[in-house]
Amino acid sequence: MQTRVVMLVDMDYFFAQCEELRNPVIRVKPVVVCVFSGRSEDSGAVSTSNYVARSYGVKSGMPIYLAKKKLENIDATFLPVDEKYYEEVSAKVMSILRKYADFFEQAGIDEAFLDVTQKTSGQFQEATELASKMKNELNTQLKLTCSIGIGPNKLVAKIAADERKPDGLTLIEPEQVQEFLSPMNVSRLLGVGIRTREKMQCLGINTVGELARYDTQRLNEVFGRTMGTYFHRAALGVDDEPVEERSEIESFSRISTLKQDSRDLNFIMETAERLCSEIHDTIVNEKTNFKTIGVIAIFKDLSPHTRSKTLESPTDSLEVLKKNTKKLFEKLFTETEDEARRVGVRVSNLSKEQKGQKQLTSFIQKRSE
Numbered sequence: 199m200q201t202r203v204v205m206l207v208d209m210d211y212f213f214a215q216c217e218e219l220r221n222p223v224i225r226v227k228p229v230v231v232c233v234f235s236g237r238s239e240d241s242g243a244v245s246t247s248n249y250v251a252r253s254y255g256v257k258s259g260m261p262i263y264l265a266k267k268k269l270e271n272i273d274a275t276f277l278p279v280d281e282k283y284y285e286e287v288s289a290k291v292m293s294i295l296r297k298y299a300d301f302f303e304q305a306g307i308d309e310a311f312l313d314v315t316q317k318t319s320g321q322f323q324e325a326t327e328l329a330s331k332m333k334n335e336l337n338t339q340l341k342l343t344c345s346i347g348i349g350p351n352k353l354v355a356k357i358a359a360d361e362r363k364p365d366g367l368t369l370i371e372p373e374q375v376q377e378f379l380s381p382m383n384v385s386r387l388l389g390v391g392i393r394t395r396e397k398m399q400c401l402g403i404n405t406v407g408e409l410a411r412y413d414t415q416r417l418n419e420v421f422g423r424t425m426g427t428y429f430h431r432a433a434l435g436v437d438d439e440p441v442e443e444r445s446e447i448e449s450f451s452r453i454s455t456l457k458q459d460s461r462d463l464n465f466i467m468e469t470a471e472r473l474c475s476e477i478h479d480t481i482v483n484e485k486t487n488f489k490t491i492g493v494i495a496i497f498k499d500l501s502p503h504t505r506s507k508t509l510e511s512p513t514d515s516l517e518v519l520k521k522n523t524k525k526l527f528e529k530l531f532t533e534t535e536d537e538a539r540r541v542g543v544r545v546s547n548l549s550k551e552q553k554g555q556k557q558l559t560s561f562i563q564k565r566s567e
């Protein structure tokens with residue numbers, strides 16, 4: 199297999215940088231973006247802060263009162279999160295980044311993986327040039343900075359991006375991976391939280407290098423085969439996960455055969471509504487929203503016919519799903535002549551982070567363990 203060239207682009211202090219963008223005078227001061235819980239004036243947690251605030255010890259996940267204490271007698275700006283605005287900035291960022299990739303995967307509101315193997319003919323030095331160009335464009339077009347990690351896979355690229363911030367660019371070529379990862383604490387690996395780290399400590403494993411050398415059989419016994427294998431490979435810097443567009447591959451769909459062949463909308467909607475409800479159960483379970491709705495009708499001659507619609511904004515509403523499914527089938531049967539034998543419904547363009555404060559708070563809790 200050809201060596202891949204993978205980048206991770208992570209925007210610097212993203213929410214706070216967005217705030218600086220629309221009000222540049224605050225740039226020189228500590229800027230703290232907060233999720234206010236509303237219970238009392240200062241209850242809630244810090245979402246993120248600019249690097250000026252960080253130099254005073256402010257951190258993501260910290261209680262707001264503590265951040266205020268760290269910034270006592272200092273002219274600092276505390277602002278509530280405005281996720282809708284950050285989403286808008288994020289969309290502009292992503293459309294610039296996307297142009298530089300052979301394969302593109304948005305990994306969060308402010309980060310994305312880019313597979314640039316073809317664009318760089320597999321040359322890591324060319325990837326550094328490409329990354330500089332990208333940084334430049336983000337700077338001139340949007341006045342935003344980011345940190346970029348380049349490596350042979352997503353795992354290494356991600357850790358490399360964390361290495362130098364803000365406005366960093368870190369290249370780790372395949373032959374440097376071992377040396378780069380070995381001295382790091384195991385907590386730098388994705389999936390190693392506080393508890394796993396403690397368990398590893400008990401086994402005498404502190405660094406990634408120690409984890410890489412540890413007996414794999416024993417790792418499997420302690421963490422289970424799946425995690426054990428993952429930890430071993432991760433410690434060696436091995437990761438085969440492809441960079442892939444998520445919204446396109448992720449979808450939920452149901453299809454069903456009609457009791458009799460038909461092109462009668464009401465009759466078809468009886469089945470389609472059931473399919474919508476089943477899909478809706480799944481999306482509620484997955485705590486996800488969808489933006490695109492698609493329908494399919496397979497005709498008597500087995501030819502498939504599809505129609506789809508993308509909404510203005512993501513939703514998890516069953517009513518919206520049913521209404522649009524009906525409109526799409528109506529369109530489909532107006533534009534065709536035959537009877538359908540099977541019908542299906544699909545939702546795609548899924549997103550998990552569109553619901554504002556509630557999810558943001560749980561995100562913080564998760565992130566700060």
Ligand code: TTP
Pocket residue numbers: 208209210211212213214244245246247258259307308363364558561562565566
């Ligand atoms: P991060 O990229 O982790 O953090 P950041 O962009 O603020 O800072 P860095 O320069 O270190 O990359 O997260 C992206 C956004 O997600 C961040 O701007 C705000 C939000 N977030 C939270 O709401 N809570 C958290 O605990 C973290 C870490 C981030």
Ligand code: MG
Pocket residue numbers: 208209210211212308
């Ligand atoms: Mg960031």
